[in-house]
Amino acid sequence: MTTENAIQVAAATSFEAFYDQHKTWAMRFAWLMVRDATLAEDIVHDAFTKVLERFDSLTNPSAYLRSTLTNAVYERSRRSSREERRLRLVSASELSHAEQPSGGLMDAISRLPVRQRTAVVLRYWVDLPVAEIAEAMNTRPGTVKSWLSRASTQLRKELEQ
Amino acid sequence: MSNLAYQVKAALEAEAERAPEAPPWSPTRRTQVMANESSSRSGWIYATGVAATAASVIGLLVLAVRDAPPVDDPATASNPVASAWIPSGEQFRLDDLGPVESLEGESVTLSALSRRIGVEDHPALSIYTSIGYTGEASIVEWRCLESDGGGGGCASVDLPGPDIGVTSSIDNGIAGFDLWTWSNVPVDAAYVVYDDGDDARWQTPVFGVAAFPNVDGFESVAVAYNNEGVEVGRVDPVVLEAAQQPDPNSRPLTADLEQSQGAEVQELMNQTAIDCLTRHGATFGTESVGQLPGGDTNASWDECVSEAGTAVEEWLTANGISFFDPVTDSPEADEPYIKFGD
Numbered sequence: 025m026t027t028e029n030a031i032q033v034a035a036a037t038s039f040e041a042f043y044d045q046h047k048t049w050a051m052r053f054a055w056l057m058v059r060d061a062t063l064a065e066d067i068v069h070d071a072f073t074k075v076l077e078r079f080d081s082l083t084n085p086s087a088y089l090r091s092t093l094t095n096a097v098y099e100r101s102r103r104s105s106r107e108e109r110r111l112r113l114v115s116a117s118e119l120s121h122a123e124q125p126s127g128g129l130m131d132a133i134s135r136l137p138v139r140q141r142t143a144v145v146l147r148y149w150v151d152l153p154v155a156e157i158a159e160a161m162n163t164r165p166g167t168v169k170s171w172l173s174r175a176s177t178q179l180r181k182e183l184e185q
Numbered sequence: 186m187s188n189l190a191y192q193v194k195a196a197l198e199a200e201a202e203r204a205p206e207a208p209p210w211s212p213t214r215r216t217q218v219m220a221n222e223s224s225s226r227s228g229w230i231y232a233t234g235v236a237a238t239a240a241s242v243i244g245l246l247v248l249a250v251r252d253a254p255p256v257d258d259p260a261t262a263s264n265p266v267a268s269a270w271i272p273s274g275e276q277f278r279l280d281d282l283g284p285v286e287s288l289e290g291e292s293v294t295l296s297a298l299s300r301r302i303g304v305e306d307h308p309a310l311s312i313y314t315s316i317g318y319t320g321e322a323s324i325v326e327w328r329c330l331e332s333d334g335g336g337g338g339c340a341s342v343d344l345p346g347p348d349i350g351v352t353s354s355i356d357n358g359i360a361g362f363d364l365w366t367w368s369n370v371p372v373d374a375a376y377v378v379y380d381d382g383d384d385a386r387w388q389t390p391v392f393g394v395a396a397f398p399n400v401d402g403f404e405s406v407a408v409a410y411n412n413e414g415v416e417v418g419r420v421d422p423v424v425l426e427a428a429q430q431p432d433p434n435s436r437p438l439t440a441d442l443e444q445s446q447g448a449e450v451q452e453l454m455n456q457t458a459i460d461c462l463t464r465h466g467a468t469f470g471t472e473s474v475g476q477l478p479g480g481d482t483n484a485s486w487d488e489c490v491s492e493a494g495t496a497v498e499e500w501l502t503a504n505g506i507s508f509f510d511p512v513t514d515s516p517e518a519d520e521p522y523i524k525f526g527d
Binding site: 130 | 197204341357512
């Protein structure tokens, strides 16, 4: 085995360990964002693929995974929304891929716009401070605060109804 | 942590337990899933897969022409075109619908500092200058862009880079596409061209706003030109990344406020601004959008923003409000106005 090959194998082994360590967390995050098993798997796969591409040069792969997961959610959600809208015209019955609802508040969270939803999940499930949410979402802390505030207002309103 | 925050946290934790197991790592997982999907779901998955493949191919094509000029022979700063110039590509028109007449919520503005913008096949947008309090030592003067039907955001008028947004119009069920928005187009821009090659679209910005059906989200490329075809502004991932680099020396501290105190500060800020603008001749009626006939609108607005800011700073001092670093410290308040960092 050449030195280069040895390095590649070591990196791959290290990445697989990273995957095993983070896959459950990543899957749960994606699930909370989209509540669709196949879509969540795609999102997790997309995110880890991006981590793998830069794994050797990352100083904080966990933080990078948060960012790639967030971006993958945006990309997949946008794409699936468009596909769903188009295919709904063809067959409404085949498109009920959303899983069974688990309750009023969770359903209300799922109805939040995707960026508000992301901020809520990162804040209240991942327990990230606003500065790190802003980093993961590639935006400014003030914007995150605004999203969290709007989400809280909306959720409070729905709970009161 | 507030009661709502506890409930949200509990709901998320319970839902997370319902998540399916992640499969073992496989670089080719997507192909396997497509091949193994049952017929009841394969339509959606296959369509998604086809869309992804098509997007990849289109992406390659777009990348191949990305470096080409987005318009036909635009002028350069050293060699401007003398005759009237308009970009090539399809026009995506915005309509100036006049000043905003009313706003949801309590945002204070003047009609002369606002505009309604009509968008084809999408609910209208509203852009306005206002003031806000985000729980720090001072208020913020910001420009806000909102979409009828829900969604919007504000950014400081001092934002050093482009203010870019992507609406959630599809998620909100208000349109068949999301809008990519640029809310602080340079004042000397006569046109904005979005995307490039055969997909290029252009428009005349309205009140400093450009908006197009979203293509690449925050990866989008848009160029602002003056009426001679000289580039006067640009948005692309490199520009955005450079603008978003945080200044490590300017992390703002957060006021340790209870929710009720934060609401009081907001009310004080808005009422001070309204009282000041009224003294300058503005009338408000039942709405928070003031009419200020004649006079120097900008000078009056600036003076009243300053007065509202002073009132808030004096309130914070008078009430002995302390400040903390939201990254390293936690609030003392039982029900913090800004709910983070605990």
